[in-house]
Every structure is written in C-alpha cells, then in structure tokens.
Amino acid sequence: MTTSQLSAQAEPATQSARGANYIVNDFSIQIATVNGSGSQSANSVLLRSIFRMGIPVSGKNLFPSNIAGLPTWYTIRVSKDGWVARKAHIDVLIAMNAETAREDVLSLSAGGAVIYDESLKLNELRSDLAYYAVPFDQLATTTGADAKIRKLVKNMVYVGVAAKLLSIDMEAVEQTVRKQFAKKVKAAELNLNAVRVGYDYVASTLTKHDPYVVERMNATAGKIIIDGNSAAALGAMFAGVTVVPWYPITPSSSVVENLIDLMKKHRVDANGKASFAIVQAEDELAAIGMVLGAGWAGARSMTASSGPGISLMAEFAGLGYYAEIPGVIFDVQRTGPSTGLPTRTSQADLTFVAGISHGDTKHVILLPGTVRECYEFGLEAFDLAEQLQTPIFVLSDLDLGMNNWMSEPFEYPEKPMNRGKVLNAEQLEKLGGFARYKDVDGDGIPYRTLPGTDHPLAAYFTRGSGHNEKALYTERPEDYENNMLRLARKFDTAKKLVPKPILQGTGKEKVGIIAFGTTHWAVIESRMQLERENQLATDYLRIRAFPFTQEIHDFVAKHDRVYVVEQNRDAQMLSLLKIDLDPVQLVKLHSILHFNGLPIDARFVTAAIATHQGAGK
C-alpha cells in the first residue's frame, strides 16, 4: 500500500516577482464568524481558489458544539513548501464576529493584517497591524440581494475583499464559485456578484499595506481536496460494504452521510433496488449489534462513531472478538465525553480501543494519517475483517475526518475482495463436516459457514468464549485455554497482514521520532525545523496499525532516543509500545504530548524536542 505524502521538499520556493517586502504563499488566514451564519461555502471558495492557483493549502474548521450563534474560526494555511499541519500563528484575520474580535486581534502575529467590519472599530487595539475597515452591511445591500439572504451574501463580500488584498486571481475565484454551485446557476451569479462588490470596494477605496500575497505556482496540479470522512466513505463503498447501521455523533456522522449519498448514486440497480441497507440505529449498542449480526450472516458490515459511542460498543466488541465475527468500526476521535469538547480533535481512544471490552481482548486497529489512507484503509479494513474474522477498528480523528486536505487522487482497488475462510455446501460434503474453531492451517484462523448454507453439517452454535473447537458449550479449563492461545496466534497472523509503518530519514540518525495519524503532518514539518534551526537530523517512523510489526521494534533498537509524539494526555501510543518492546529499550522513549483539542502544530513539536535534547546533553 502506498501513501500519498505531499512531499514538503518537492516544490522549490517560488521566487517572488514582487521583491523582498512581500511574504508570498506562506501565511495563514483566519476567518472568525458566528456558527450558523453560512460562512462555510465562502471559506471553501477562498481555500479552493488559492488551491486552483497551484498553491498548496489546508483548511481547518474550529467550530463549537452548537447550531447557531457561537464563535467559529476557519483557518486557511497557504504554504509554498506544502506544509499542511495547523500553523499556530495567524497572519491575516477576517474579523466578522463582534464577540471575539478583540481577542482575535490581540492574538495576531505582529505585522499581521485585519479585515474587519467597520462598525467594530478594531484599529485602536494595536498599532503593529495593518487594518482594513469594510462596511460589509452596506456592501451586502448594494449587491441587490434579498434581505433574507444578505447575511450569506456578506460572506461572499469578504471573499472578494480578501481576493483583492491577497492578489487571489478573480478568474480562479470565478471558476471555483461556478464549480461549487454547479447545479445552481442563479446562486453562482449572485455569489459572484457579491465577490465583485468586495473586490471593487478594495480596489477603489483601500490601499494595501501588509506583506501577504499569493502568486501562481504549479504545486497542486492533479491533486484533489477532500476530507477524511468522505474518503473513508469512498473506501467503504468500493470495499463492497452492504450493511451499515449507525448512530449520529460528531465528528463521525459525515462518514455515513457521505456514504448514503454515494450508495444512492452508485449502488442502486436498474430496477431501483439497493445492494445495501443503511439503517439509523437506536443507539451505538444496536449499531454494533447489527454489524455483528450482519457479519455473522456473511455481509460486509460497518459502523462509524466516536469515543462516547465506541464506549457503548465495548461489550459487543468483546463478543465479536471471541465469537470471531468480522465487522468494521470507524472511530473518528474527538475529545472527552458528552458535553466535553465534542467538536475538537484528539488521539485519545487508542489504548481503550486496543483492548476494548472484558478481559483478554485485543483488537486490530488501522491508523490512517492521510485522507488517502482513510480511503485505502477503508477498503483494506473489510478484507482484514473477513480474513481475520474479527472486528477491525479504523482510528481517524476530527482533524483528518472533517477538515479539507490535499491529496493525490485515489486509486481503484486492483485486488479482488478477500472474503476469508468460508466453507460452502460442496466443500462441507467433501470434508464430511467442519469444526468451527479448529486451527486447521496453523494461523489461528478457523473456517466458518454462513447461515443458509444448504448442508446438514453446516450449522454451528455461536456464543461467547465458552466453546470448544466444535463450537459446543464447554467450561473445561483446557478448552478455554486452547481457544485463548489460538486467538493469540490469530493476532500474530494479523501482524503479517496489517499496513506496515513508513520510515522517513536516512535510518542512521541517533534520534528517532514515532507518530501516527494526523500528528504526522506536524512531525514532518518539525523535522525540517529541527534540522534547519537546531542542526538535529532525525529519523521518523509513522505507525499505521496495531498490532505492532517488527519494523517498530527495530526502529527503537536502532536509535539512542525516540520521541513518541501524540495527541493525548496519557502517552497512549507509548504505553502500548511499552507492553510490546523489549524492556531494555524502554528508557529510550520520551513523550511529546499535545492535548488541548486543537490539531498539533510543528512549532510545538520542535520546541518540545529541542528542550528535551538540550536537557539530555
């Protein structure tokens, strides 16, 4: 399996035609609005227009757990070098929310630019910023739009203002708007008109006095922009998923919502009949119960949830492990329980999911770090589930799942589906029956039959752990022990099948970094910073699955110091490594932890590693 990393070094820094006073293609924009104001499509136009100019971008939405009226921030990072992790410092602010405007302005980097509604009078707050006062309400009125939609139109006005101030091509904006409103020509014209009103206002009234501009590049040709949840849904559809019970929870809902749209388009036959069943369950317990029922009966089944929902699935997850039933569970991780910070990102379900349920359960986990891996692991998870006859967890997170990322386009699956060890009636006749939990092949994976298999010896009785090889009820100690040992062998087999970690660097450095998931993007940028600013060369291993493969043991063994960077408080990846690694290696491991709900950024990693290194000298 290949990964698509937008190589940071691939694009040479563009030489600006504007001279030294400008900062070209290397800054961040923050749009501060109120949620429910319809700013999402305006922000998307801004992001995609810059992308269309060939400049690498990433977009992150920081939103509240609320429908309308609370502050929302959307951040666009423009990076000629292709860095797409969050950038902690903001350079250009579009202040549309009176409530947060003061704080937003105070948090800007010196020399930053502020586009604001003139009524907010922000220009007196600091003297080291460039201010652009815009009469947004008045401009929205001049667009001629109905009062009802003026609020939305106002958002497009700021797109026009930003476009002019930052030198975004109007041609790119026009193409983007027309694509975004492809089916609504009238809406496209209305929005474009609003963009022009903003653009013209700047042209006729304001003078640029900040350094931030964009210039055309050729670094995004052929690339797509997509969020991880859409990518996961695509993977599931091409994996041939058929049964999808789910229960809505942020930030995972859009996995299934996207899947519903896709399946309606591509998985309904000429007679209008569906090759799938998507069911909104009454809760997550029912969702996972249906997954197991469907998996037992032979379907490719999945659900998607997040921490609190995954918690509810614990008992069934254990049953799935012991009864050996395939199923795929996407966990789009967020912070905390119930009314914690449900709309913020984290990587804090790792240890919980690794052993989720009652005693002695271990689960196979896939850890996508890119949107392309959300797609690829989305496909792969279904093969693994049926090959290994066990629930497979795919741990994404809010940052990956709900934000927009650039990627190479996804590739069509060339391998046929692997449906695992399933015996049909003819095979049963030849074999003279079968033993459901017997390790025939020495890999710990037994053979199964599906309900409905037309043979008198096909049926077996499915229950929890109290069964012998023939699936008969037993409480004999040796039967239980044998079954447990076989399950452990099966977990060893999983090591051969899961995606291997990816090494970056020479492999010969003294210092190593281990990370997984979205932490990847901060780590690759940090490695460049460490090398440039601290003369510290590092090797980097990105873990992509649990159980851990030999490469991970080797990586730790080869390095003097290994920083394990992750987005949780309790060093969860490091804790899992501690269980697996040779005890003499453990002293090498050091934790770098980021857990405030915002995506981790490179500066944080660099500072932490530099401090550790200094202390270690």
Added chain:
Amino acid sequence: MSTTPVTPKAIKTNRIGLQILDYRGGKTTLCAGCGHNSISERITEAFYEMGIQPERVMKMSGIGCSSKSPAYFMSRSFSFNSVHGRMPSVATGALLANKTMRSIGVSGDGDTASIGMGQFVHLMRRNVPMIYIIEDNGVYGLTKGQFSATADMGSKLKTGVVNDLPAIDICALAIQMGATFVGRSFSGDKKQLSTMLKAALSHQGTVLLDVISPCVTFNDHEGSTKSYKYMQEHEEAVSEVGFVPYFDDIAVEYDASTTVDVQLHDGSHMRLRKIHDDYNPTDRANAVKMLMDVHEKGEVLTGVFYVDTQKPDFTTLLNMVDEPLATLPQERTRPGREVLTAIMEAHL
C-alpha cells in the same frame, strides 16, 4: 426365529421428507419441569409440521435461561447466543445480511423487559420479519430468582419479598410499538401455543409471542402470579385459535359472526373464534384496552390480540435486491473504475 413377516415400520416424515429427529436439538440443561422445555418442544413440532428446512432458520437469543434454549431445539439451524438484552440488534443485522432466512428469537422477561427494552421496542417499531418469543416467568432464573419487570404488583418471591412496582405488559407495548402479530400463550397450553406458532411461521413481520412459562425453581409457589397453579386458575383466552396451513384444504366452514378469518402471507389462514364479545384482532386500541381491563381483574389474557397483514416488514421497506446482500458477487457491490475516476475529478 419368528415366522411372522416383519414389515419395517414406516418412518414418519414431513412435507420435505425430514423426520422429527432432524429438528431436534441438544439435551436440555434447564430444570425438570421448566416451562421453557415445553416451548422448545412446541417450536420443534411447528417447524417440522410446517415443513421448513432447518438450514434456512436462524435461532437468535440474548442471555438468561430462556436464551440458552435455542441449543435445545433444531441443531441443524444456525444459532447465535448473543449478549444480554441485545438479541434484537443482532437478529436485525443478520436479516439485513440475508433476508431470505427465517428468524426465531428466544428471549426472557429480564432479557427483554429490563436490559433489552431499548432494542426490543425498536425491533417492534421496525417490524423486523421474525418470531420473537418471550419465555416469561417473572423472575431472573440464571441469577437465582430476582424479580423481573413483568412480575405483577403484589407477587411474592419465595423469600417473602413482595413486588411493589407495576408489571410491564409486553403485549400491550408491542402492539403500540408496531409489531404486526401479537399474542400471549402459556407453556402448559400445548394446543394453543402450537397453533399460534404455526400461524406465526406464516406471517411476514414481527411476531411477538409472550409465553407464560413458570420457573419451577424460583417462581412456582403460592403467592406467585406466574406459577402453573395461578395460570390454570386465571388464564382467560380471548379467542380460540385455529390454523389452516396453505398446503391443506381450506374448505372447512366457519361462522363469520363468531370467527375472524385472517389470511396470512404464505396463504395459510388463521381462524380466531371469539370468546370475548368485543374481540377484534385488527383494532390496536381495542386490543390494548382489553389487555389492560383483564389485567386489572387479576386474570391473564391469552390468544392472538392483534394482527396486521398489510404493514410492510423492515426488509421490504429498505427496498433491497432480491438476493441476500451477504453473498452478492463483487461485480454487484464494487462500482466500476469509471465511477471512482468521475468522483476524483469532482474533487480536483
């Protein structure tokens, strides 16, 4: 040596040539005299008599004494003993994967009316096509005799503890929630239970049968309202249930003024001879009222309370292809290369 010619005894078989032995299960480990064993026997007979291929049946259960019982009938059927109170979701998932299978779920009053209440009502609401049997004894047997939520107010445990909370009437609830075939029987009423089971096998939709099944160990004493004795004294049938399977001659006459004839999905007929004057098995509100009125008097109403043969079942509502989703070939579940190409272009 005898000179009398020995004619081999003809082996009795059903419509599809199977013997009753082909429908037997493992040896029961429940208590001698447990009502659940009688129910297992009735289930065995019903499937045998209706000539249903055992390999086409999924037996589903949760946790408890009742949930163990699928091991004691029809070993040639596929069985899933799931987790406590969650059989409905597992059964639903299995039917989504393969809607061509028949499904019978066996649960208990604890497994359904307490821990499993959430999933139970949603199964009814969806009208998932399966038979859901509650082996109802008013107590938790496997954990040694605690009250369940179907225990009647005032009912007494062996230890003298009196239940002071109202009983949940599972049948009234099922009718309200959307089940399309709802009845109650008694494990000791061989004829009624047998007939109701056969009719249930002819129905396409959720069949809820609440079967009072006394627990001989923990709830069969004086003061219990779920004992054999109490049932013998207080059972009150709402109707006499008759059944004419689709493969039998329907010519038997009936009196339309006293009997309701219901044609079921497979062409069989259920004939309900009224015992109660205002009995009307197609009137939901009336059915619920009757259940409440009779319970008020301390009697236990049995029979088929409600039947609706028009409401589509859940798998029909989902408009799935005719074949089981589980075994659709890759060509039908993986869209073509051009689909991905077009989607990628849309994201450029």
